[in-house]
Amino acid sequence: MNTTFLKACRGEKTDHTPIWIMRQAGRYLPDYHKVRSQMTFLELCKNPEKAAEVTLQPVDILGVDAAILFSDILVTLEAMGMDLDFKEKQGPVLAHPIRSQAELDQLIIPDPIEKLGYVMDTISLLRTELADKVPLIGFCGAPFTLSTYMIEGGSSKNFFNTKKMMYTDPGLYHNLMAKLTASTISYLQAQAEAGAQALQVFDSWAGSLAPNDFAEFALPYVQEIIAALKPAGIPLIYFANNCAGLLDLTKTSGADVLGLDWRVDIPTAIENFGPDIAIQGNLDPISLLLPEDKLEKRIASILERGRGAKGHIFNLGHGIVPETPPEKAKFVVETVHRLSKGK
Ligand code: CP3
Numbered sequence: 001m002n003t004t005f006l007k008a009c010r011g012e013k014t015d016h017t018p019i020w021i022m023r024q025a026g027r028y029l030p031d032y033h034k035v036r037s038q039m040t041f042l043e044l045c046k047n048p049e050k051a052a053e054v055t056l057q058p059v060d061i062l063g064v065d066a067a068i069l070f071s072d073i074l075v076t077l078e079a080m081g082m083d084l085d086f087k088e089k090q091g092p093v094l095a096h097p098i099r100s101q102a103e104l105d106q107l108i109i110p111d112p113i114e115k116l117g118y119v120m121d122t123i124s125l126l127r128t129e130l131a132d133k134v135p136l137i138g139f140c141g142a143p144f145t146l147s148t149y150m151i152e153g154g155s156s157k158n159f160f161n162t163k164k165m166m167y168t169d170p171g172l173y174h175n176l177m178a179k180l181t182a183s184t185i186s187y188l189q190a191q192a193e194a195g196a197q198a199l200q201v202f203d204s205w206a207g208s209l210a211p212n213d214f215a216e217f218a219l220p221y222v223q224e225i226i227a228a229l230k231p232a233g234i235p236l237i238y239f240a241n242n243c244a245g246l247l248d249l250t251k252t253s254g255a256d257v258l259g260l261d262w263r264v265d266i267p268t269a270i271e272n273f274g275p276d277i278a279i280q281g282n283l284d285p286i287s288l289l290l291p292e293d294k295l296e297k298r299i300a301s302i303l304e305r306g307r308g309a310k311g312h313i314f315n316l317g318h319g320i321v322p323e324t325p326p327e328k329a330k331f332v333v334e335t336v337h338r339l340s341k342g343k
Contacts, residue, residue, distance in 0.1 A: 002134050005066040009198060009235035009257050011278050011310035017303055017340035018065035019333055020137070022239075023319030024058035025070045029326055031057045041086045045071050048121040055126055059134055061326065062333045066134050066198070066313075067126065069191075071119055073141030073202055077150055079115035080107040080183055090154070097153035099161065101172055109182045112190035119187075120194035127195040138196030140188055142203035142240075143180040143225075144218035150176065159208055166217050173217060181221045185228045192232040199229060200237040200259070204318075206250075207242020207261075215249050226254035237280060241318055247272045262287075262317030266305035278311030285316045288328045295328070299335050307343075314340075 004018040026032055035054055036044060044050055055070040074092050078084040083095040098104050113120060126136050141149075149155075151162045166173045188199055201222060209218060226236050239259030240250050250258055251273045260269055260281035269279060287298055299314075306312035314336045320329060 001132055002065055005313060006135050006197060006235060008311040008313045009237070009278055015342065016337050017306070017312055017314050019314035019336045020064045020066040020068065021058065021062070021320050021329060021332075022068075022316055024062065024064060024068060024329075025054045026320070027322035028320055028324040028329065029057055029061065031061065041072075042075075042084070045075060046118045048118055048125050051118075051122045052125040052129060055122070055136075056129060058329075059130070062330050063337075064134070064333055066137050067130055068137040068200070069119070069123060069126065069139060069196065071122070071139070073139070073146065074149055075116060075119065076110075076140065076180075076183055076187055077146060079110040079112070079187075080179075082107065082150065092149060092154055094149055094153045097161070098150050098176065099165065101175065104172070104176050104179065107179060109179060109186070112187045116187060116190070120190055123191060123194040123196055135197040136195065137198045137200055137237075138188065138191035138194075139200040139202060140184050140191075140225075142201045142206065142218070142238075143177045143184060143221040144206060144209070144214075145202060145204045146180050146184075147173075147176060148205050150180070159205065166213065170217075177217065177221050181224055184225055188225065188229050189232065192229065192234060196234065198235040198237060199232075200239060201225060201255070203238065203240040205242075206240035206246065207244075209246075211246055211249060214246055219249055219253065222253050230254070239280070251277060257311070257313065259315065260317065264317075266302065267308060270306075270309045273309075275310055277309075278313065279306060279309045280313040280315050282315070282317040283332070285318055285321050285324070288316075288320070288324045288332060292331055295331065296335050296339075299332065300339055303336065303340050303343075 004014040007014045008018050051070040059067050085093045148162045235256045237257040238253045238255035241261050244264045257278040257280050262282045262284035
């Protein structure tokens with residue numbers, strides 16, 4: 001078993017810098033399209049054999065140092081009682097967004113085994129299939145990011161309805177966040193019990209908040225989730241996207257590892273976080289389109305800048321884009337391994 005990823009999360013010395021790629025199982029891989037063409041995205045998420053199969057694709061094709069469960073952050077909202085669909089071109093659609101206390105009261109805090117058992121089945125299958133390969137990462141959406149989908153009813157540019165609720169009816173917004181947090185905690189606990197060996201909390205839209213709003217409305221719920229999962233004894237990763245203006249705050253999340261998007265200068269983050277937090281990141285996903293020599297220079301620079309951290313897990317600064325040639329993703333993995341070996 002290649003444990004470099006888990007060691008780097010804990011800040012232990014490794015013989016190379018481990019790498020995995022956000023959204024590594026997905027549409028840039030022809031192998032993914034083959035499986036996906038037989039069923040809808042949600043059907044794929046709910047089919048443990050097929051979900052496990054696509055989870056393993058990047059492990060076998062790219063040689064990454066960790067697998068991430070194939071699922072989506074939004075399945076929790078369906079489990080809570082929302083009507084979720086993924087439409088071609090449009091992305092996720094939640095037909096009845098939550099905008100009032102009465103609508104919120106309709107949602108449940110689901111029993112994860114009863115409503116999301118397919119996720120735990122996928123994890124169990126994967127642990128068997130990954131036995132001598134790499135560790136498995138489980139994940140969830142952070143309450144703020146989930147709240148944007150819940151309140152907007154889908155993807156959004158400026159999060160108008162979310163912020164409107166936050167600013168004009170903060171009591172309702174906090175109630176909604178408390179319910180999302182309770183659902184998330186039991187979901188992650190179930191993932192850990194099923195065999196997830198690390199957990200990542202995705203806060204994709206955290207950077208849309210002013211620091212004081214992030215501190216008041218988003219961060220306390222992330223802290224609550226991280227604190228509740230500490231007893232599981234596995235590395236906890238918090239990825240707040242677009243976090244350059246939030247470093248003073250994200251460092252108090254309690255997470256063992258903080259994910260960085262590409263807009264952040266790594267040494268600045270390390271100086272801010274201090275000696276107790278490992279980092280993950282932060283290559284610009286679009287830079288994978290560069291010719292190999294230019295791409296290699298960027299990789300070398302990130303490895304160099306990450307050396308002062310307690311631990312460094314190489315990753316992109318956000319999800320890999322569907323237009324990426326798979327050979328380039330493979331080149332990144334090989335280059336990170338080659339340049340970091342023995343250093
Ligand atoms: O990283 C992985 O390989 C594991 C799988 C994974 C998916 N979604 C699969 C997926 C993970 C970790 C996610 C997380 C996720 N989902 C996030 C947080 C990470 C981020 O990128 O910011 C968010 C915001 C979502 C919500 C979501 N899911 C959107 C907005 C969309 C549509 C747009 C898009 O990127 O496709 C999805 C669909 C989705 N989730 C796909 C995949 C492979 C594409 C579905 C398809 O096959 O058509």
